Amino acid sequence: MHKNISLADQVFEHLEADILGGKYARGESLTEMKLCADLGVSRTPIREALHRLAQEHLVEISAKGVIVLGVTDKDLVDIYDIRLAVEGMAAARAATLATEEQIAELKETVDLQEFYSAKHDAEHIRLMDSRFHKLIYDFSGSIVLHDMLTPLHTKAQKYRKTSVENSSRADASVAEHRAIFDAIVAHDADAAEQAMILHVANARNHILKGK
DSSP states (O other): OOSSSOHHHHHHHHHHHHHHTTSSOTTOEEOHHHHHHHHTOOHHHHHHHHHHHHHTTSEEEETTEEEEOOOOHHHHHHHHHHHHHHHHHHHHHHHHHOOHHHHHHHHHHHHHHHHHHHTTOHHHHHHHHHHHHHHHHHHTTOHHHHHHHHHHHHHTHHHHHHHHTSHHHHHHHHHHHHHHHHHHHTTOHHHHHHHHHHHHHHHHHHHHHTO
């Protein structure tokens, strides 16, 4: 585990990824003792991580123990409805505010996503997809937008993984990212906003069609 963040943070991130990735099913019971054995840590960081997961509504802690909640189908619809309403705003602000250095970083991300898409490397496509969106949240210049959108994007990771494993959707997603990038390069806020809304809508429709 990494030493630059606390052990409790590392445990939280590990368990969050396992829950959002589908390792633990909704309704499954988690015990501190089993998690301690699995992760090789004491109960204190496990307990802290579980309380944070409860605050994120990914688990429920009661007298009966810790129960996995995960992300429900209704949660997923809400996540994409909110992203449709807000993420275009982040792209528009990024188009207005992005520096040449930030644009270069965004270009590298899109270029890498295109490279991995040509190789049908789903895991790296997903990583570049996450990086692309998080850079736009950063470049929007709004802490509020960043803090609202980042956890929503993270919570949909299981479904985004399934999406990028579909080669036709993965190729379409990369092309949509390129359109968003081109609008940001041109500092065209309206075009960036509309391109992002179209991208999120297409992702939403593809994911929900498979539900």
